[in-house]
Amino acid sequence: MSIRTRFxxxxxxxxxxxxxxxxxxxxxxxxxxxxxxxxxxxxxxxxGRDTFSRHIxxxxxxxxxxxxxxxxxxxxxxxxxxxxxxxxxxxNHCTLGHWRSNHHVNGHWNITTRPWGDVSxxxxxxx
Numbered sequence: 001m002s003i004r005t006r007f008x009x010x011x012x013x014x015x016x017x018x019x020x021x022x023x024x025x026x027x028x029x030x031x032x033x034x035x036x037x038x039x040x041x042x043x044x045x046x047x048g049r050d051t052f053s054r055h056i057x058x059x060x061x062x063x064x065x066x067x068x069x070x071x072x073x074x075x076x077x078x079x080x081x082x083x084x085x086x087x088x089x090x091x092n093h094c095t096l097g098h099w100r101s102n103h104h105v106n107g108h109w110n111i112t113t114r115p116w117g118d119v120s121x122x123x124x125x126x127x
Contacts, residue, residue, distance in 0.1 A: 039083045041099045048124035050109070056122050068095055070109055070120075 047057040050070065058068040065085060068075040076090035084098035089112070097107020103126040110119040 039099050040102050041080065041083060041105075042103045042126050044126045046103075046105055046124040046126050048105075048122055050120040050122035052120055054120065056109070056124060058124070060126075065095070065097075068109075073111075075109060 041060060043061040045057065045059050047055070050056055054071050056068075056070050059066045060080070063080050065078040065080060065088075068078070073093070075093045075095050076088055078085040078088035078095060085096060087094055087096040092112040093109075094112060095107060095109045097105050099105050105124045106122070108119055108121045
């Protein structure tokens with residue numbers, strides 16, 4: 001078998017695999033049946049814990065995160081766009097996050113002057 005024939009056979013197998021995987025890749029992006037697609041952040045007070053069990057809380061309303069605290073450390077306010085806010089920093093205190101549902105928020109915070117940035121992930125819920 002010549003190199004051209006082997007290469008053509010290889011391309012045929014590769015194309016067949018790609019075609020067979022295409023529906024799987026398309027299904028991976030579809031929401032599961034009954035899944036909630038629309039997320040509308042709920043106005044109110046959110047509380048939870050980070051990965052090191054530190055108490056975290058903030059208030060949300062009118063597109064703004066305010067009173068963000070980790071234990072006794074204050075963080076800057078942040079503007080929410082849709083269901084997320086981008087990295088927001090002031091005096092080396094940074095947060096970012098997004099709503100997973102109307103009342104469940106995930107994100108992370110860090111203080112950039114600490115070793116390794118002290119990044120901590122968290123999940124908060126409104127009552």
